[in-house]
């Protein structure tokens with residue numbers, strides 16, 4: 001296992017001549033020039049992506065602070081920390097606790113995870129992987145970011161008004177009767193929904209109509225496949241959430257009477273609507289994560305991806321099957337037993353395409369030349385953590401087991417393994433992978449890898465105990481608990497702070513790179529996809545001419561050049577082939 | 581809002597980037613290789629947007645299906661409150677508008693600018709007619725106390741004392757006069773050699789005036805089918821019992837007087853809290869009372885729930901009509917500026933497709949809400 005510096009065969013030891021080097025001309029960075037307005041109203045997909053990146057990271061921080069508050073409170077069985085911090089009596093402090101986990105969940109889901117990979121990284125990378133100058137509808141792209149900001153403002157409004165205590169699911173009839181600013185938050189989520197729809201729509205159209213000559217569907221990088229599948233879900237599932245939240249808002253503000261049983265409404269209908277979106281939404285979160293991993297693993301194994309078509313099709317299979325399993329969140333809601341049985345059965349089938357991907361990633365590494373750079377370290381963590389998350393999902397998908405585990409910490413642990421262990425880790429893999437391209441700076445590999453290890457250990461330290469707590473019957477969303485659960489909660493809280501420190505370290509390494517990092521070569525990892533065929537950072541136009549398209553996982557033409565500290569593409573030896 | 585934004589995007593981008601690229605046509609964006617690619621991108625974009633719209637409405641149709649399947653009798657009784665003739669009239673208006681829009685797209689493909697403008701102004705008039713008639717329908721119901729969910733206060737024969745219909749007359753006058761004025765100014769501008777300002781103002785004028793026309797037609801139809809519709813509530817109560825020759829009133833009376841098995845056991849609930857003898861127990865129990873874990877309280881689905889669905893679906897549909905009006909006006913303005921021809925007519929087609937969807941939704945809403953058996 002090596003890193004690039006120790007690559008055995010490099011440009012010079014291979015005796016290659018300079019005329020065979022593919023030159024990538026330097027150009028004016030898309031980051032430079034222009035004032036604030038040139039950012040706020042930019043149509044450049046990369047600038048929009050960078051603004052998304054800054055915004056989602058800010059909200060990741062806010063959501064993370066709420067998470068640490070919740071974990072700190074759970075260190076002891078009684079409600080003490082929050083009542084001391086805020087000078088509240090026990091009952092009021094418990095209300096505050098409800099607010100904290102609600103804000104944590106809602107911010108993380110709607111403002112961080114869902115836009116994280118598609119809207120931030122996808123926006124920057126997708127057009128470049130297509131060799132295109134921009135997405136199909138640059139203005140719609142900008143509008144989608146502005147909608148994101150408006151949605152976020154509504155959320156901040158709800159946060160400042162205090163009292164939002166419904167949980168991120170906004171279940172009726174509690175959400176239609178509680179005193180908190182529910183309408184504010186649901187309107188925010190409604191707006192964010194349209195931001196997400198516009199991003200998805202843009203991506204589907206871009207991929208469908210703007211692929212360069214030579215890039216057939218099965219020569220697309222797998223990142224594009226994953227983002228494409230995600231975009232389909234965004235377009236088809238999000239409107240259902242939008243209408244649901246609108247109904248909920250009207251129910252609260254005007255007393256509509258669709259969900260509230262007091263008005264003749266049907267609260268289980270709300271759950272159906274909500275999960276019809278929110279189960280597919282978990283695939284909005286994980287598919288782009290899997291997409292990143294599918295690009296990172298072959299690059300750092302220096303070996304073509306194993307089973308390309310299977311990975312591509314499995315993304316689409318996940319996207320479609322994901323629409324048929326929402327009822328597994330409602331086994332205990334009083335839906336018909338027949339429906340529960342059917343939903344349980346279909347749930348098992350969804351895990352097949354996920355497992356296919358895991359097998360293909362491991363097979364890709366087999367006999368590869370594995371380079372343990374930071375993105376690869378995150379990718380390896382991802383495989384480990386996502387596998388645990390997916391397998392525990394099967395426990396929950398089993399109807400009878402779920403009746404016991406529903407609404408316990410087992411569920412909490414499950415979805416953190418897939419959302420944080422999966423999506424967040426994949427996001428970090430992608431961020432470290434494309435960082436040199438996006439900002440044109442290298443980061444400190446050593447410290448970045450240390451952060452990755454701390455995050456990996458901290459993550460398991462936090463969430464493994466929660467599986468045990470859950471099976472022992474610790475319910476979720478409670479501020480206090482029986483003393484018998486304290487050992488598990490203690491571990492979990494310690495782990496959470498360790499994990500937090502790892503995340504801060506990773507953030508620090510990246511910030512340091514922005515300020516003091518070494519200049520990045522055009523292709524530091526030797527990847528074969530098109531985004532590495534422009535300079536780092538790219539120009540506003542990305543490419544002067546559409547680059548030549550080959551198979552995205554064929555690394556045979558990329559050779560390490562120690563002078564550049566990156567890889568160069570080598571042209572075929574024309575002189576030799578002429579002799580033959 | 582979302583609709584309007586979506587619409588303007590694909591096309592707008594073109595004006596911005598188009599200029600300054602020698603080899604590009606005036607409305608070609610710089611990141612597209614050619615007009616063909618640009619057109620295909622726009623077309624796929626609008627189709628996906630429509631798919632999104634269908635799912636947006638699908639949630640509502642789903643709620644409708646659940647409530648109706650569980651309580652067919654409530655839906656059956658409630659639909660007698662709707663004026664089928666007005667609904668049918670509006671259906672025809674929208675169908676005509678869809679025809680005009682399709683015709684307009686054909687005109688664009690043939691580079692017939694006048695044709696685009698005429699068909700789209702006609703469509704705008706239809707859209708406003710529709711809204712004017714919807715206003716009459718809404719106010720008529722509000723005056724009877726037929727609101728939604730918690731606000732529902734209808735009682736056969738009782739007079740809740742709302743007078744929303746009093747606003748119809750002034751609205752009609754204002755829209756007719758203001759619309760007429762705008763149209764005249766537009767005409768003058770057009771004569772003065774400013775076709776864009778002229779046609780835009782003219783289109784807005786026609787749109788505004790058509791609302792007034794819609795109100796007149798709506799009230800006329802209402803008066804013809806039910807004398808009670810916009811009369812004083814007391815007359816209404818009287819007609820409920822005396823007007824034997826009147827079809828609509830008869831239906832009203834029938835619907836409210838003959839209790840179905842469901843209603844016999846649980847008469848009409850008055851959700852406004854006003855006096856009825858049948859306020860269910862769970863209504864009086866406030867949320868702050870001790871949760872004594874009662875046996876699951878009965879859930880009363882009543883006409884109030886039908887009207888929750890009715891107002892929400894038709895209301896969201898009306899919002900789409902308004903968004904459509906904005907988009908159609910924008911097409912008129914651009915057509916007047918001579919932007920469209922057989923090479924570049926994407927926006928006309930995209931807005932047209934959107935309008936067909938709005939029409940299509942109504943084609944489903946009309947039988948589902950007005951024609952229940």
Ligand code: HEM
Nearest residue numbers: 282285286328329351390393394396397406407415418419
């Ligand atoms: C192999 C695939 C998966 C299966 C079989 C599965 C199954 C389940 C089941 C049955 C539940 C309901 C548990 C309960 O409430 O009693 C659940 C909850 C959840 N899952 Fe998964 N899951 C899978 C993957 C994922 C992924 C990839 C994500 C997100 C990235 C995810 C996120 C969630 C979330 C957020 C919840 C809890 C929602 C809540 O009640 O707040 N799951 N999962």
Ligand SMILES: [Cu+2]
Nearest residue numbers: 279282328329
């Ligand atoms: Cu699920």
